[in-house]
Amino acid sequence: MTSKKLIHGFLDKLGRNIQALDAGIDSVRKPAKGEKPSDRRARLKLLRDLIELQNASMAAVKAHLLGRDETGSVNEPEDVYSENAAWEFERDFKRFLEPWTQKDIEFECEDCGVESEEVYRRTFSHPYPQEDEHFYLCDKCYEKQTTQQSPGKDDSAEADATRSDMKVNLSTPEKCQEMIQKVKALEAAGQLGPAQANAMIGTIQNALSLFGKQGTVGSTSA
Ligand SMILES: [Zn+2]
Numbered sequence: 001m002t003s004k005k006l007i008h009g010f011l012d013k014l015g016r017n018i019q020a021l022d023a024g025i026d027s028v029r030k031p032a033k034g035e036k037p038s039d040r041r042a043r044l045k046l047l048r049d050l051i052e053l054q055n056a057s058m059a060a061v062k063a064h065l066l067g068r069d070e071t072g073s074v075n076e077p078e079d080v081y082s083e084n085a086a087w088e089f090e091r092d093f094k095r096f097l098e099p100w101t102q103k104d105i106e107f108e109c110e111d112c113g114v115e116s117e118e119v120y121r122r123t124f125s126h127p128y129p130q131e132d133e134h135f136y137l138c139d140k141c142y143e144k145q146t147t148q149q150s151p152g153k154d155d156s157a158e159a160d161a162t163r164s165d166m167k168v169n170l171s172t173p174e175k176c177q178e179m180i181q182k183v184k185a186l187e188a189a190g191q192l193g194p195a196q197a198n199a200m201i202g203t204i205q206n207a208l209s210l211f212g213k214q215g216t217v218g219s220t221s222a
Pocket residue numbers: 109110111112113114137138139140141142
């Protein structure tokens with residue numbers, strides 16, 4: 001009697017898959033007696049699918065052993081494991097297979113730190129140039145945040161003013177150039193990030209290009 005406990009790890013599972021696929025491929029490789037053309041087509045399709053699956057499983061085995069697939073891209077996060085990469089991978093793999101517990105589906109509230117199923121990812125939308133924010137919050141903290149935000153009307157009025165400045169008018173090449181200047185001014189004033197500004201200018205330039213060559217794109221800077 002051996003005291004060793006079988007692990008049935010990642011490679012074992014793939015190995016069993018490949019064995020089953022081998023058997024399947026053998027069984028559909030040979031035609032049955034008196035096979036009809038339509039049966040033959042179905043059989044060959046099944047054969048093709050099984051061979052593809054077998055190839056995929058073999059590739060996964062190879063990637064696990066070598067750490068890389070045929071294209072050379074790393075398939076497993078080797079960097080996060082120490083020199084015992086194969087063992088540590090098996091540990092993680094075993095953990096993936098373990099049934100989830102109540103604890104696993106509880107998120108932590110970013111404000112009060114409570115761990116609960118009542119914690120959700122909440123979105124705080126902001127007026128235009130600002131990006132929306134997302135936080136994991138419990139019901140109580142979310143309520144607190146939303147009631148704190150609503151009386152602050154000064155902020156939103158200011159934002160509305162910038163937004164009305166930014167009324168988009170791309171009806172003529174001149175208006176487009178004007179818009180580009182406005183975006184650059186907002187960026188210079190720090191109201192737009194460089195990435196946002198570039199994205200907007202790109203969009204306006206796309207619109208500009210729709211006017212065709214008579215618009216003399218890019219040369220009409222004020
Ligand atoms: Zn909370």
